[in-house]
Structure formats: C-alpha cells, structure tokens
Amino acid sequence: MTRRKMFAMTTMSATALAAADDAPRRAFFELRSYYMRNSKSNQIKRTTDFVSGVYTPAVRRAGVGPVGIFSAVIAPESPFLIVVSGYPSLAAMQTSMEKLAADADYQKGLAEFDASPELAYIRTESTLLRCFGSVPAIETGAGPANRPARTFEMRTYESDTDTTLKRKIKMFDEGEVAIFRRNGLQPVFFGEALVGPKLPRLTYMVAYENMAAREKAWSSFSADSEWKKLVGTPGNSDAEIVANISNAILKPVAGSDIR
Helix, strand or coil: CHHHHHHHHHHHHHHHHHHHHHCCCEEEEEEEEEECCCCCCHHHHHHHHHHHHHHHHHHHCCCCCCEEEEEEECCCCCCCEEEEEEEHHHHHHHHHHHHHHHHHHHHHHHHHHHCCCCCCCEEEEEEEECCCCCCCCCCCCCCCCCCCCCEEEEEEECCCCCHHHHHHHHHHHHHHHHHHHHHHCCEEEEEEEEECCCCCEEEEEEEEEEEEHHHHHHHHHHHHHHHHHHHHCCCCHHHHHHCCEEEEEEECCCCCCCC
C-alpha cells in the first residue's frame, strides 16, 4: 500500500468518526401502562394520585426525564394511565433504578400505595424503546407554561418482520417525520420497541392544539405531494411493511412534563 493510499484511508476514517460524533445520541424511554377498571374503589384516582404525587417526583430525583403522564380520551382497553420516562442512555436508566430503590421517601410511598386491600390497578405493562435518528429525544414542546393542554395521539405500528419494521423506520427518518412537522403534527417521540409485547413494532406520539387541529393536520398530511410520492415508492406501502396499526387519543394529567 502506498503512503498516499494510507493517508487517504486515514482521512476517510477520521471523517467517518467525526460524522458519528456529530450525530445526535439517540435516547431511550420506557412506556408503562397501568390498566384499571371503573370501580367503587376508584382505581383511576388512586393510581393517578400515586403516579403524579409519589412516583414522578421520585424518578425526577433519580435523574429521569422528561416524564409524561397521560390518561385516555378515546382508546381501547381504557381506563388506563400511560407513563413515559426518558433516559439519555441505558447506563443512565440503570443508575436511576438504583437511586429509586434507595429512595426512602419513594419506598415508603410505594408501600403505602400497595398496602390497601383494594387493588389500585389490574396489571401493568412496560415497553423499552429507542428513539429514532430523526427524533433522537423526547420533545416536550415549546410554549408558555400556562397554555391549555394539547391533545395527544399515540400510534403503534406492528410489522411482520424486523426487516419490514426497519423499512418503516427508514421512511420516517428520511422524510415522513419532516412531512408531519410541515403539516401540523407535532412530534413528541418516535421509538422502536426493543423489549415488550407485540414485537416487532414502533410507537410514536404526536400533539395538536386541539381535536380540530388534529383533523386539519391529518387532512393536510394526506394531501401532501411529498407524502404521496414517499408512500407510492415500491416497498413503502402499508400493505408491504405494516401489519397492524392502533391508536389512542390521550390527555396529560397533573405532573406531566409533556403538556
């Protein structure tokens, strides 16, 4: 190998490393669902009070954030409560879990919550996700603290295989997320599920100022020429890469960083 070729290869390697360093680090987040029943013991209030007043302050002390807390407006399997917990890395997640386990105030509150003879919820379900490259971290949304709470939509796309899931994620990263933003769908998170039920799948959340804005945004998105071109590309249709779609309309509850 000539000295010139060695120099060229070294330069190319350095450029590649610099590009990798410049790329935003993709965060992780947990989606935890508390499934409840409408009951005389008021599971909804008890669980919401615990999550908002005990769990969320404790995980913030442990370095978790942002934290989003949502209840159902229109969704299957409601009533439920969804908690979104953000972590910059898996190492940070492990550290926060250790801090939570050592938090005396939280452990006391948890023991009191669990001590009631009446169930506060039926079951919990948890999924670990990694953010997309195009939305590398949870976006809480800009705006004054006293603005009205926005309307949120969480959608889950199941795929038949990991290969088709990767193709759908590529669609989002290379165009669809930008089309969302342009048409009024405000990204909160886009994540690939790594651990949890119904794999392979992805889940994303977008926000609107209200339900009327949601209808307008989706209408505009459906008519977008770039979207039509993207979805019309061979291999990009839902029939080819998405096996099932489910969605839920949500609202934030007290203590949520995402509003």
